Amino acid sequence: MNILVTGGAGYIGSHACKRLAAAGYSPVVYDNLSRGNRWAVKWGPFEYGDIGDFSRLSQVLQIYKPAAIMHFAALAYVGESVEQPLLYYTNNVSATAMLLQAVVRYGPIPFVFSSTCATYGIPEQTPISEDHPQRPINPYGYSKLVVERMLRDAERAHGLRWIALRYFNAAGADPDGEIGEAHDPETHLIPLVIGAARDGVPLRIFGDDYKTADGSCIRDYIHVIDLADAHVAAAKYLLDGGASQALNLANAKGFSVKEVVRVVEQVSGVTVPIEIVSRREGDPAVLVGDARRAQQVLGWKPQKSDLEIQIRDAWNWEESRRQRN
Numbered sequence: 001m002n003i004l005v006t007g008g009a010g011y012i013g014s015h016a017c018k019r020l021a022a023a024g025y026s027p028v029v030y031d032n033l034s035r036g037n038r039w040a041v042k043w044g045p046f047e048y049g050d051i052g053d054f055s056r057l058s059q060v061l062q063i064y065k066p067a068a069i070m071h072f073a074a075l076a077y078v079g080e081s082v083e084q085p086l087l088y089y090t091n092n093v094s095a096t097a098m099l100l101q102a103v104v105r106y107g108p109i110p111f112v113f114s115s116t117c118a119t120y121g122i123p124e125q126t127p128i129s130e131d132h133p134q135r136p137i138n139p140y141g142y143s144k145l146v147v148e149r150m151l152r153d154a155e156r157a158h159g160l161r162w163i164a165l166r167y168f169n170a171a172g173a174d175p176d177g178e179i180g181e182a183h184d185p186e187t188h189l190i191p192l193v194i195g196a197a198r199d200g201v202p203l204r205i206f207g208d209d210y211k212t213a214d215g216s217c218i219r220d221y222i223h224v225i226d227l228a229d230a231h232v233a234a235a236k237y238l239l240d241g242g243a244s245q246a247l248n249l250a251n252a253k254g255f256s257v258k259e260v261v262r263v264v265e266q267v268s269g270v271t272v273p274i275e276i277v278s279r280r281e282g283d284p285a286v287l288v289g290d291a292r293r294a295q296q297v298l299g300w301k302p303q304k305s306d307l308e309i310q311i312r313d314a315w316n317w318e319e320s321r322r323q324r325n
Contacts, residue, residue, distance in 0.1 A: 002026045002064045003235060006051050006099065007072030009036025012114065012170055014179045015228040016070055017043045023232050028064045030057070031073065040179050052095030057102035068110040068235045069103060071096070074144070077187055078118065081140035092143035093150075100154055108160040110238030111151065112231055115164040115246065117220075117289060119145040122282070127220075127252050127290035130166070130245075137282050148246060155244050163234040163242075167227055167249035168220040168289045172310040173317035175225070180317030190221070190314050193261055197270040198318070205257050207279035216257035218286045220250045223304035223313070233298040247297060250289025251305040263311050 007013040008029030017027035021043035029041045032050045049056040051073045074092045081088040118141030119134045136142040154160040173180030196203035208215040230249050261272050294300050
């Protein structure tokens with residue numbers, strides 16, 4: 001059974017492809033490689049193309065006749081979205097609308113969407129449940145919220161069933177070392193801390209005066225393998241006739257920036273140089289998710305919630321990358 005995976009050459013998409021293959025599916029990667037990596041496509045065919053290209057999408061859908069779609073293809077840098085909002089609305093919203101047009105024309109097959117906790121904005125309470133108001137504070141988060149609305153409208157108009165997975169901070173790497181995080185530029189905390197440990201360039205910590213135990217921000221880190229497994233579970237759920245809805249993916253436990261630094265130091269045996277700088281505008285003190293609904297609906301629960309496991313897998317991936325380069 002073919003599953004079309006847009007953005008399958010990216011960080012989370014490539015891990016989803018590996019887990020799809022392990023579950024007996026054939027992942028078909030559709031990617032323009034603007035932010036993905038061709039070397040990350042290992043478990044099924046690769047088709048080059050842009051999600052805004054209706055003709056190319058229609059061709060690929062007719063060739064592979066997928067039973068479902070996982071949609072990861074998106075620009076995902078918050079800071080860049082503030083600097084270039086129209087780029088984000090063009091790619092994440094307009095191009096996704098074209099993807100949905102092609103899917104509806106082909107046939108309203110189940111659609112698993114890679115959404116984000118950024119749709120919630122500044123939390124009114126934590127942990128954040130799916131019922132929390134969605135008030136994004138940047139164009140990236142808003143672009144994902146608009147797609148969620150498009151999915152609801154497409155279901156009403158065309159019968160397209162969907163799952164939107166709102167996840168928190170992706171972390172870690174494939175434990176086998178075959179794939180992992182490789183962003184340019186890198187913005188995720190754990191690889192930045194690992195880079196500081198390896199290269200000796202101080203890690204900038206944005207503020208140490210938050211109302212947390214050690215003054216640094218707290219975030220909910222979830223292993224990329226757990227995220228990938230949730231996408232597979234969501235596809236199975238929809239293929240079995242499950243109802244459309246949005247679900248959080250989270251560990252329901254947070255770790256501070258300074259805690260991440262300490263665990264990297266434990267794993268690496270290296271002291272991480274740090275530099276305390278001013279807070280970033282819009283950074284909440286605490287972002288932790290409530291994922292009980294995903295457990296109830298999908299039977300999914302994180303298996304790699306331990307921060308040391310996440311960081312060790314990320315460290316080992318960086319080791320293997322450096323050896324290959």
